Amino acid sequence: MTPEPDTTPEPDTTSEPSTTPRFGTESEATPATESDVAREPAQPVVSVDGLRTYYDEDSLLSRSPPVKAVDGVSLDIYPGETLGLVGESGCGKTTLGRTILGLEDATDGTITAGGRDVTALAGAEKRAWQRRVSMVFQDPQESLNDRMTVGEIIREPLETHDWPFLRVAVDHADATVSGAAVTPADGDRADITVSLADGAPTVSVRDAIPLDAADVSVTADTTASAPAVDVTIARGKDDLRRDRAFALLDQVGLAEEHYYRYPHQFSGGQRQRVGIARALALEPDFVVLDEPVSALDVSVQARIINLLEDLQEAFGLTYLFIAHDLSVVRHIADRVAVMYLGNIVELGPTETVYGDPAHPYTVSLLSAIPGSASGWTGDRVTLRGSPPSPRDPPAGCPLATRCPAKIRPDDWTLPEETWRAIDEFRAVLRVRARGEAWPVAALKRAVGANAAGQSVEETAADLFDGHDLPADAAEVVDDAVSLAERGRDAAAAARLREAFGSRCDASHPPLTEQGDDRTSACFRHEPDYVDVTDTVAERDTDG
Numbered sequence: 001m002t003p004e005p006d007t008t009p010e011p012d013t014t015s016e017p018s019t020t021p022r023f024g025t026e027s028e029a030t031p032a033t034e035s036d037v038a039r040e041p042a043q044p045v046v047s048v049d050g051l052r053t054y055y056d057e058d059s060l061l062s063r064s065p066p067v068k069a070v071d072g073v074s075l076d077i078y079p080g081e082t083l084g085l086v087g088e089s090g091c092g093k094t095t096l097g098r099t100i101l102g103l104e105d106a107t108d109g110t111i112t113a114g115g116r117d118v119t120a121l122a123g124a125e126k127r128a129w130q131r132r133v134s135m136v137f138q139d140p141q142e143s144l145n146d147r148m149t150v151g152e153i154i155r156e157p158l159e160t161h162d163w164p165f166l167r168v169a170v171d172h173a174d175a176t177v178s179g180a181a182v183t184p185a186d187g188d189r190a191d192i193t194v195s196l197a198d199g200a201p202t203v204s205v206r207d208a209i210p211l212d213a214a215d216v217s218v219t220a221d222t223t224a225s226a227p228a229v230d231v232t233i234a235r236g237k238d239d240l241r242r243d244r245a246f247a248l249l250d251q252v253g254l255a256e257e258h259y260y261r262y263p264h265q266f267s268g269g270q271r272q273r274v275g276i277a278r279a280l281a282l283e284p285d286f287v288v289l290d291e292p293v294s295a296l297d298v299s300v301q302a303r304i305i306n307l308l309e310d311l312q313e314a315f316g317l318t319y320l321f322i323a324h325d326l327s328v329v330r331h332i333a334d335r336v337a338v339m340y341l342g343n344i345v346e347l348g349p350t351e352t353v354y355g356d357p358a359h360p361y362t363v364s365l366l367s368a369i370p371g372s373a374s375g376w377t378g379d380r381v382t383l384r385g386s387p388p389s390p391r392d393p394p395a396g397c398p399l400a401t402r403c404p405a406k407i408r409p410d411d412w413t414l415p416e417e418t419w420r421a422i423d424e425f426r427a428v429l430r431v432r433a434r435g436e437a438w439p440v441a442a443l444k445r446a447v448g449a450n451a452a453g454q455s456v457e458e459t460a461a462d463l464f465d466g467h468d469l470p471a472d473a474a475e476v477v478d479d480a481v482s483l484a485e486r487g488r489d490a491a492a493a494a495r496l497r498e499a500f501g502s503r504c505d506a507s508h509p510p511l512t513e514q515g516d517d518r519t520s521a522c523f524r525h526e527p528d529y530v531d532v533t534d535t536v537a538e539r540d541t542d543g
């Protein structure tokens with residue numbers, strides 16, 4: 001069979017009238033607002049508290065600190081909302097999503113759903129949680145097994161969980177049920193409901209179960225005070241799974257004929273539709289969408305986003321939407337969480353965060369959006385250097401080593417360029433202290449030269465060239481150079497931190513309320529300081 005080219009028009013699932021603004025159309029600019037979400041004030045679908053996920057890669061041959069991929073995250077996700085999760089590559093977004101789903105083990109903290117800590121579940125209870133949640137992956141090319149037909153791919157979770165469960169509920173508290181059916185446990189949905197109210201039993205079947213009432217034979221002995229109900233299903237599970245897969249294909253805009261094809265015969269967007277159908281097979285409440293459109297062409301992205309929104313509306317789904325593309329997140333997310341180095345640094349309603357970013361990291365992310373689609377109207381704010389290693393995050397604020405609004409200690413009056421040189425020198429010493437390779441790329445950026453093979457003294461000379469350091473500051477730098485030259489890199493870094501560090505280096509700012517349901521973690525939110533945006537605007541932060 002000839003593979004369909006990537007240009008194959010995809011089924012239009014978006015033709016029916018909708019009140020939701022469509023992505024990729026003129027109404028794209030109309031963002032979702034908090035009021036669009038019917039948010040129950042009560043129970044979150046998922047409540048994450050103090051979550052840590054560390055990857056320990058110790059082996060017999062090497063012993064290194066764990067990768068602190070998620071390092072103390074707390075957030076709530078409410079029914080029917082889309083929570084966007086943004087942040088640069090490697091900051092821990094995927095790990096957070098996977099840990100919530102139980103695909104990674106939490107090192108510490110709790111994830112509460114339905115009043116229970118799901119990190120503590122095992123066996124059947126854990127499997128039940130995993131039926132309520134699911135994930136759509138970034139690259140539909142990678143995530144679908146090319147040796148399986150689309151039908152097999154969609155059916156796989158159904159087979160794994162032995163779907164359908166055919167749970168029968170009877171509207172009589174004392175009824176007993178027998179036959180090919182089980183009674184729902186607390187919290188389980190009934191697939192088939194038998195009513196004895198009118199004497200003869202009447203049967204109704206939930207939409208997602210591809211059974212007609214005629215496929216279900218019910219006999220009921222209602223003479224006893226505890227009626228005995230016997231249920232027989234005329235069709236086998238295999239048939240029902242195939243019909244469920246057909247229904248899912250239809251829901252994602254594909255057709256029954258696609259059931260028999262292989263993933264390589266589809267375009268990227270169609271493959272992602274298959275991935276979505278599979279993710280929805282077990283009727284989850286909560287779906288982690290991990291960069292679901294970033295591997296797709298822009299025109300296809302809009303269709304998939306629209307499909308995800310339609311499915312959310314139809315099935316009352318709750319989404320955690322992980323993405324790099326901030327304009328996609330602005331369109332789809334009701335609230336957005338900004339992540340940096342394993343921490344949430346800002347969290348709030350999308351329009352509040354985009355319109356008036358509070359945290360310096362959010363400012364830098366939004367300042368990079370072309371065409372200034374955000375409320376940040378200042379220059380582009382470029383963070384210096386690369387993020388610290390998640391094996392050795394800064395002791396204080398995670399952003400302290402790169403922050404464009406870092407609080408400087410009162411003891412010094414130094415120009416911003418000199419602070420930058422000091423920060424850069426501290427970064428060099430931190431990397432040396434970790435025993436990693438000399439950070440040639442960072443040095444090249446800092447001093448505009450190939451610094452490979454330089455001594456610490458030469459590096460310091462390059463970094464501070466033309467800075468006219470005051471004598472007491474120069475003495476600190478000399479001390480640090482001399483310590484480093486004797487191989488005492490950690491002590492050298494500590495010397496600089498003691499002299500030039502501020503509270504940003506010493507302690508971790510908590511997330512605090514910043515109005516409009518938004519929280520942000522920065523000491524500059526305290527009234528004693530010039531606030532973040534004024535500071536960033538005042539400092540020359542462009543590169």
Ligand SMILES: Nc1ncnc2c1ncn2[C@@H]1O[C@H](COP(=O)(O)OP(=O)(O)OP(=O)(O)O)[C@@H](O)[C@H]1O
Nearest residue numbers: 055067069087088089090091092093094095096390
């Ligand atoms: N299985 C693993 N074992 C060890 N380290 C891991 C593992 N998975 C992720 N990491 C590390 O954890 C950190 C967070 O990775 P994660 O994939 O969660 O980040 P991310 O923000 O989703 O990145 P991206 O946007 O590139 O997918 C990174 O340093 C990564 O290298």
